[in-house]
Amino acid sequence: MEKKTFEPPVIKKLNAGMPSKFGMTPRIEAIPEIEGHKVKDLLKDHGSPLYVLSENTLRSTYRQAYQAFSTRYPKVQFAWSYKTNYLAAVCNVFHQEGAWAEVVSGFEYHKALKNGVLPQYIIFNGPSKSYEDLKTATEKGSLIHIDHFDELYMLMEVAEETGKKPLVAIRVNMDTGIYPRWDRFGFNYDNGEAWEAINRIMLSEKMELAGLHTHIGTYIMTAQAYRVAASKLADLAVSTERKYGHVIRYIDLGGGFASKNTLKGAYVPGTDTAPSFDDYADAITGALINSAIKPEHLPLLILETGRAMIDDAGYLLGTVIANKRLASGRRALITNVGVNLLFTSFWYEHQIHPAEKVSQHTEDTTIYGPLCMNIDVLRAAVDFPLLKKGDHFVIKRIGAYNMTQWLQFIEYRPNVVMIDTQGTPHIIRRREDLDYMTRQEELPDHLKNFEL
Numbered sequence: 001m002e003k004k005t006f007e008p009p010v011i012k013k014l015n016a017g018m019p020s021k022f023g024m025t026p027r028i029e030a031i032p033e034i035e036g037h038k039v040k041d042l043l044k045d046h047g048s049p050l051y052v053l054s055e056n057t058l059r060s061t062y063r064q065a066y067q068a069f070s071t072r073y074p075k076v077q078f079a080w081s082y083k084t085n086y087l088a089a090v091c092n093v094f095h096q097e098g099a100w101a102e103v104v105s106g107f108e109y110h111k112a113l114k115n116g117v118l119p120q121y122i123i124f125n126g127p128s129k130s131y132e133d134l135k136t137a138t139e140k141g142s143l144i145h146i147d148h149f150d151e152l153y154m155l156m157e158v159a160e161e162t163g164k165k166p167l168v169a170i171r172v173n174m175d176t177g178i179y180p181r182w183d184r185f186g187f188n189y190d191n192g193e194a195w196e197a198i199n200r201i202m203l204s205e206k207m208e209l210a211g212l213h214t215h216i217g218t219y220i221m222t223a224q225a226y227r228v229a230a231s232k233l234a235d236l237a238v239s240t241e242r243k244y245g246h247v248i249r250y251i252d253l254g255g256g257f258a259s260k261n262t263l264k265g266a267y268v269p270g271t272d273t274a275p276s277f278d279d280y281a282d283a284i285t286g287a288l289i290n291s292a293i294k295p296e297h298l299p300l301l302i303l304e305t306g307r308a309m310i311d312d313a314g315y316l317l318g319t320v321i322a323n324k325r326l327a328s329g330r331r332a333l334i335t336n337v338g339v340n341l342l343f344t345s346f347w348y349e350h351q352i353h354p355a356e357k358v359s360q361h362t363e364d365t366t367i368y369g370p371l372c373m374n375i376d377v378l379r380a381a382v383d384f385p386l387l388k389k390g391d392h393f394v395i396k397r398i399g400a401y402n403m404t405q406w407l408q409f410i411e412y413r414p415n416v417v418m419i420d421t422q423g424t425p426h427i428i429r430r431r432e433d434l435d436y437m438t439r440q441e442e443l444p445d446h447l448k449n450f451e452l
């Protein structure tokens with residue numbers, strides 16, 4: 001008879017059927033398939049772990065967001081935030097839906113051009129544009145959002161050298177009643193710095209002040225903060241028109257809408273707390289419509305929504321490597337998905353679902369990734385059913401930032417698949433291999449050989 005491995009007994013509080021003040025303890029539902037494809041087939045065909053994106057969800061989320069704003073305001077334009085996910089297939093889904101590109105570095109700017117976005121539809125944000133970047137963007141006629149005075153002066157030089165008037169906006173930061181206040185980007189509204197930047201631009205006559213921009217933060221859970229932000233930008237637009245007779249063509253409210261993920265330490269799941277696109281749209285368009293801006297000069301409203309646009313469309317699929325009991329008696333699950341692939345696990349309590357039906361009996365579990373590093377924890381403490389070695393699982397809502405902030409560390413990055421609207425999966429980024437990993441390396445001659 002086979003000898004059974006010893007499992008120390010654990011004493012566990014039974015809470016079946018007992019609601020807490022927030023309702024029943026959430027049951028962990030299995031996710032056996034995504035867009036009609038069995039999780040186990042996707043993993044068999046494309047390897048484990050695997051990122052999966054739903055083109056249906058990308059498009060339907062975009063349309064919901066667009067509808068929320070365009071039904072409330074006459075001129076609305078979304079710009080896809082490249083840093084949230086700059087895989088070409090993802091960007092092009094949004095560009096096909098009508099989104100411009102929003103980029104924050106020279107690399108992202110050139111990626112947008114390479115994706116085929118016309119330069120006049122690229123918004124160039126970020127604190128670190130080089131002289132060359134500014135020159136290219138000026139010559140091509142992209143929208144340059146100025147972050148600080150040093151950049152403003154550099155742009156004046158560019159204007160002189162190229163003999164072209166850069167099309168610009170200033171980025172504005174401000175108190176909107178929320179914490180933390182992001183004051184490191186742009187010019188401050190409340191202390192008059194933003195107004196000073198506008199005056200310098202208008203008086204220099206070297207640039208065309210096309211817009212005003214703000215990005216008040218990320219995962220903003222109160223729509224009211226946007227009402228404040230939109231009113232303050234509207235005030236600047238009104239002052240500019242009054243003093244210079246110059247009409248501001250667009251107001252850009254940036255990104256920052258919360259996705260439905262749950263932040264660490266939150267009592268209530270994000271699905272219950274995240275404002276809807278309608279809530280944000282009400283606040284923003286209300287502030288613009290009720291401002292002192294003349295109706296015939298109502299600016300184009302630009303939104304750079306990132307995480308709320310894509311989080312729901314992304315899934316990360318993985319496989320259990322082992323079960324363990326820690327010395328403390330706590331159950332530990334070792335998986336092949338680590339923080340290298342799920343950077344957002346530093347902020348979110350990600351929802352992890354078994355791919356097959358499992359028993360409803362759960363135990364307090366720590367879920368680890370495969371890295372040989374203590375920080376590699378996906379969930380520090382979650383009531384989780386027992387999964388066996390080789391079982392599969394699905395992590396939901398991972399579309400934002402994980403495919404750009406991922407770390408090439410210890411493991412190769414896996415395939416990324418997009419399931420199109422007809423249900424066909426396409427690989428949109430190939431898994432890495434040794435050749436990819438070493439392609440950029442150079443080995444000096446004296447280090448080519450060794451004897452052991």
Ligand SMILES: *Cc1c(COP(=O)(O)O)cnc(C)c1O
Nearest residue numbers: 081215218255256304305306307
């Ligand atoms: C990151 C970023 C965005 C997108 O932010 P989300 O919080 O993901 O919506 C938009 N605009 C700018 C300038 C950004 O830096």
